[in-house]
Amino acid sequence: MNEVKCECGHINPQGTILCESCGRVLEDKEKEKQLVDMRYEGSARRSQTYNKTIIDKIWNFFSSVKVGVWLIIILLVASSLGTIFPQEMYIPPVMPAWEYYEEQYGWLGKLYYDLGFHNLYSSWWYLLLIAALGISLVIASLDRVVPLYRSLKNQRVSRHESFLKRQRMFSTSDAVLTDEAVGKIKENLTKKRYKLREENGDILAEKNRFSRWGPYVNHLGLIIFLIGGMLRFVPGMYVDEILWLREGETKAIPGTEGRYYLENNQFIFEVYDKDKDEEVFQDAINKAGTVVKNYQTDATLYQRQGEIVPGEKPELEKIRDQAIQVNKPLKIDGFALYQVDYKLDEMSKMAFKLENKETGDQFGDVTVDLYDPEMKYDLGKGYKVEVMSYFPDFEFNEDGEPATKSRIPNNPAFIFKMFTPENTEGEVSFVAIRQNLEPLGENDYKMTFAGIETKNVTALTVRKDHTLWIIGLGGLIFMIGVIQGAYWNHRRVWLRRINNQVWTAAHTNKNWHGLKRELEDVFSDSGIAAPEDQVAEEKKE
Amino acid sequence: MVELSSNFLFAAFILYLVGILFFGGAIKDKRHADKKNTPNKWAKIGLVVTIVGFLSQLTFFILRWIASGHAPVSNLFEFTTFFGMSLVGAFIVIYFMYKTPLLGLFTLPVAALIIAYGSMFPREVTPLIPALQSYWLHIHVTTTAIGQAILAISFAAGLIYLVRSVDQTKKTKSTLWLEVVLFGLISTLGFVFVSSFFAATDYSANFNYINKDGQPATEEYTIPALVGPHQFELTDKDRFEPLFETPAIISAKKLNTVIWSLAAGIVLYVLLRAILRKRVAAALQPWTKNINMDLVDEIGYRSVLIGFPVFTLGGLIFAMIWAQIAWTRFWGWDPKEVWALITWLFYAAFLHLRLSKGWHGEKSAWLAVIGFIIIMFNLVAVNLVIAGLHSYAGS
Ligand code: HEM
Numbered sequence: 001m002n003e004v005k006c007e008c009g010h011i012n013p014q015g016t017i018l019c020e021s022c023g024r025v026l027e028d029k030e031k032e033k034q035l036v037d038m039r040y041e042g043s044a045r046r047s048q049t050y051n052k053t054i055i056d057k058i059w060n061f062f063s064s065v066k067v068g069v070w071l072i073i074i075l076l077v078a079s080s081l082g083t084i085f086p087q088e089m090y091i092p093p094v095m096p097a098w099e100y101y102e103e104q105y106g107w108l109g110k111l112y113y114d115l116g117f118h119n120l121y122s123s124w125w126y127l128l129l130i131a132a133l134g135i136s137l138v139i140a141s142l143d144r145v146v147p148l149y150r151s152l153k154n155q156r157v158s159r160h161e162s163f164l165k166r167q168r169m170f171s172t173s174d175a176v177l178t179d180e181a182v183g184k185i186k187e188n189l190t191k192k193r194y195k196l197r198e199e200n201g202d203i204l205a206e207k208n209r210f211s212r213w214g215p216y217v218n219h220l221g222l223i224i225f226l227i228g229g230m231l232r233f234v235p236g237m238y239v240d241e242i243l244w245l246r247e248g249e250t251k252a253i254p255g256t257e258g259r260y261y262l263e264n265n266q267f268i269f270e271v272y273d274k275d276k277d278e279e280v281f282q283d284a285i286n287k288a289g290t291v292v293k294n295y296q297t298d299a300t301l302y303q304r305q306g307e308i309v310p311g312e313k314p315e316l317e318k319i320r321d322q323a324i325q326v327n328k329p330l331k332i333d334g335f336a337l338y339q340v341d342y343k344l345d346e347m348s349k350m351a352f353k354l355e356n357k358e359t360g361d362q363f364g365d366v367t368v369d370l371y372d373p374e375m376k377y378d379l380g381k382g383y384k385v386e387v388m389s390y391f392p393d394f395e396f397n398e399d400g401e402p403a404t405k406s407r408i409p410n411n412p413a414f415i416f417k418m419f420t421p422e423n424t425e426g427e428v429s430f431v432a433i434r435q436n437l438e439p440l441g442e443n444d445y446k447m448t449f450a451g452i453e454t455k456n457v458t459a460l461t462v463r464k465d466h467t468l469w470i471i472g473l474g475g476l477i478f479m480i481g482v483i484q485g486a487y488w489n490h491r492r493v494w495l496r497r498i499n500n501q502v503w504t505a506a507h508t509n510k511n512w513h514g515l516k517r518e519l520e521d522v523f524s525d526s527g528i529a530a531p532e533d534q535v536a537e538e539k540k541e
Numbered sequence: 542m543v544e545l546s547s548n549f550l551f552a553a554f555i556l557y558l559v560g561i562l563f564f565g566g567a568i569k570d571k572r573h574a575d576k577k578n579t580p581n582k583w584a585k586i587g588l589v590v591t592i593v594g595f596l597s598q599l600t601f602f603i604l605r606w607i608a609s610g611h612a613p614v615s616n617l618f619e620f621t622t623f624f625g626m627s628l629v630g631a632f633i634v635i636y637f638m639y640k641t642p643l644l645g646l647f648t649l650p651v652a653a654l655i656i657a658y659g660s661m662f663p664r665e666v667t668p669l670i671p672a673l674q675s676y677w678l679h680i681h682v683t684t685t686a687i688g689q690a691i692l693a694i695s696f697a698a699g700l701i702y703l704v705r706s707v708d709q710t711k712k713t714k715s716t717l718w719l720e721v722v723l724f725g726l727i728s729t730l731g732f733v734f735v736s737s738f739f740a741a742t743d744y745s746a747n748f749n750y751i752n753k754d755g756q757p758a759t760e761e762y763t764i765p766a767l768v769g770p771h772q773f774e775l776t777d778k779d780r781f782e783p784l785f786e787t788p789a790i791i792s793a794k795k796l797n798t799v800i801w802s803l804a805a806g807i808v809l810y811v812l813l814r815a816i817l818r819k820r821v822a823a824a825l826q827p828w829t830k831n832i833n834m835d836l837v838d839e840i841g842y843r844s845v846l847i848g849f850p851v852f853t854l855g856g857l858i859f860a861m862i863w864a865q866i867a868w869t870r871f872w873g874w875d876p877k878e879v880w881a882l883i884t885w886l887f888y889a890a891f892l893h894l895r896l897s898k899g900w901h902g903e904k905s906a907w908l909a910v911i912g913f914i915i916i917m918f919n920l921v922a923v924n925l926v927i928a929g930l931h932s933y934a935g936s
Contacts (some may be wrong), residue, residue: 073886079886280668282542292670326672475858511846
């Protein structure tokens with residue numbers, strides 16, 4: 001690598017604009033300017049130095065803040081498009097998505113669907129944009145942070161005249177620097193927490209250099225955050241399951257490979273009651289009608305003992321009882337179970353009586369467990385009932401035959417065979433809610449509906465997310481970085497004796513107003529002029 | 542207690558208006574115009590009045606919190622007034638840093654307008670639905686509002702900068718857009734006038750209509766319906782018969798409110814123009830002539846710099862923590878979340894443009910104005926129009 005040796009003796013990397021050590025202007029172009037560009041201390045950035053190979057070109061492209069800002073703006077506009085209509089995950093699953101968009105929003109909705117905006121945030125081009133942003137963050141940061149670090153580390157106390165006079169804040173005084181004046185200035189600077197360095201009677205006061213690293217720290221945080229987001233796609237890092245659980249039911253928690261079981265003891269659904277709840281809520285409750293107060297599953301958590309033996313009932317050991325509510329998930333071993341949905345009063349048992357149609361005499365009870373019906377019920381004395389078919393969610397299918405839509409007992413129906421002393425061959429009866437058919441001809445007996453039991457069902461989301469801590473770490477680092485960069489400023493003050501004059505200059509990376517006020521304080525009654533804003537001077541003229 | 546607390550809100554509102562007068566006086570007072578850096582007597586009184594107003598609103602906030610048992614940031618009225626209060630708070634802090642009465646003259650009217658706007662929504666104390674029963678929610682909402690309020694200071698500073706710097710002697714795009722921004726503020730005032738007027742007269746008109754699922758539904762209007770809902774039928778007698786009907790997917794009631802606000806805004810604006818005989822911004826310009834432009838620019842930048850981390854913390858990080866607990870995932874691409882992301886990206890772009898592309902002065906001021914529009918869009922339009930998980934059932 002070619003290096004540039006400054007007149008002061010310091011060896012700078014190729015591409016350096018201001019000597020890292022003394023600040024002398026090394027580039028001819030820069031010499032014409034009235035003020036030096038201090039943004040990266042005139043250090044040698046790769047992107048400004050090389051532009052030959054394809055790698056250089058890619059590097060230069062992504063290291064440009066202009067490109068970065070464009071990426072941010074494009075991402076911003078793209079994101080807003082996704083909020084015009086709801087995303088697919090938020091539409092009711094009543095019909096195919098394309099149909100829904102067209103029906104609800106007309107041709108615009110159709111276009112929205114056709115362009116893929118209904119799943120915008122997981123589209124390849126959106127993810128590509130985020131990836132480009134990430135690459136840009138890394139490259140732009142590396143391009144700057146390394147040379148900036150070098151320059152700030154190598155800086156010397158006595159800066160070259162050409163450097164000082166091209167600072168935005170600069171002044172000269174035709175005064176002799178008395179020890180008293182120096183002492184006062186130094187004391188004031190120390191009071192303002194500047195760190196002082198002296199060389200040949202020149203002074204460099206500096207504070208809050210660490211704030212210069214703020215942007216790089218925050219970008220690092222963002223990168224970690226994005227990596228965390230990507231890890232979700234690695235198998236095993238992320239579990240997203242749903243567990244429907246009826247009252248009284250115990251099931252293995254999905255995703256835990258049968259290690260944990262959950263029992264639903266009770267599901268509670270409460271609404272605000274205008275008589276019982278706080279009076280202040282009355283008006284709002286009257287207006288809204290019902291306002292839900294609580295969704296809660298009283299659950300018991302179990303752990304399985306021993307190995308899994310297929311077909312054998314697992315041996316469970318109770319771990320604890322816990323109420324799962326919205327905002328209060330149950331946590332176990334990296335898993336969290338959230339209250340997300342419910343169903344009230346699902347039918348669980350149906351009771352019938354076998355009845356002689358003529359006399360009305362009844363013979364015994366048949367209580368059918370709708371989740372797991374027994375097939376034979378012996379009522380004694382020659383009375384018997386058999387379940388020939390069971391349709392938990394009954395409908396007539398396309399061929400007009402009885403069928404079931406699902407295994408959930410939303411609309412149970414049965415075909416019973418009734419055996420009585422009169423009819424030892426059995427009579428067939430079809431029983432559904434408010435229906436009683438006799439498909440094979442007139443019967444002597446019927447199954448009379450005798451009651452129903454219901455249960456509430458809860459739905460819990462089972463979630464494991466091993467990416468969370470990485471994402472959290474990224475967020476934390478980002479916050480540290482922005483605060484570091486935003487709430488502190490890197491300030492420097494130079495003081496040099498040149499011939500019979502005293503030169504002062506100062507620099508801050510932001511908040512010039514604050515610097516000016518500080519300098520006024522520091523130099524007040526020292527006989528030396530505080531550095532003055534050359535930019536503001538220019539404007540006034 | 543709720544009623545008592547409302548009195549404190551009202552008192553605060555009046556005090557802010559009084560504060561505006563004093564800050565106005567501070568600028569008109571020529572005697573002190575050239576003595577820089579020392580605010581005059583008017584400004585000092587203005588500041589005291591503003592602080593008393595802020596404390597009064599804080600009292601409202603605390604009393605309402607005690608009365609309802611939860612931080613009062615859970616419906617549109619509560620959130621919006623809290624945002625207004627944060628804006629005043631942010632102004633007070635920035636004032637101590639920069640001592641510019643002119644900032645008060647521009648910030649307080651915006652804050653008062655926001656509070657008035659929020660007060661047009663139902664003011665009952667609402668019980669919390671399960672998803673909202675989390676202290677993380679309250680931390681998230683308050684921090685976000687404070688962050689947005691600090692960012693909004695840059696809007697006030699940007700407005701001052703533009704009023705001062707846009708050349709009013711000729712007609713340009715800048716003069717036009719500046720008038721549009723001011724018209725936006727005036728229309729908000731229009732909305733407040735219209736809503737208050739019809740609320741005072743207890744106007745109510747009920748409609749039967751067919752909603753977007755093809756089902757019959759009813760709707761109550763509290764201001765006269767210029768546009769009626771889909772296939773409407775007015776069920777009250779002697780009420781204004783709508784002139785138009787909307788398709789089912791558009792909420793006619795909201796559209797109606799927007800039309801009324803804009804109409805009232807136009808009336809107010811035309812009136813102002815007739816009285817002032819020049820652009821509204823041109824009429825404001827003389828008030829800004831003594832201000833140091835670099836200082837205003839700096840205030841705008843500083844407030845973004847201070848507000849950005851606070852907003853990130855509240856609007857994104859706390860929001861994600863809460864979402865993880867309440868909705869099982871920290872991010873769900875819900876419209877409100879997306880608009881928080883957009884706000885954040887926008888201010889990130891602002892900072893980058895400023896730092897690296899040297900966008901100072903007028904460009905930066907325009908960006909501050911756009912940023913505020915995005916914030917207000919998220920607060921108003923996303924809540925009322927693009928309803929998602931977050932939308933507080935505001936009417
Ligand atoms: C959403 C994404 C981003 C956020 C939130 C973000 C945030 C920030 C913040 C807060 C600063 C400090 C600004 C200031 O102190 O005024 C900064 C500086 C910077 N950012 Fe970003 N940034 C993002 C993306 C990018 C990208 C894509 C690039 C790539 C070009 C980039 C390059 C830079 C550079 C070069 C600096 C300035 C460092 C300096 O001049 O000292 N940023 N960023």
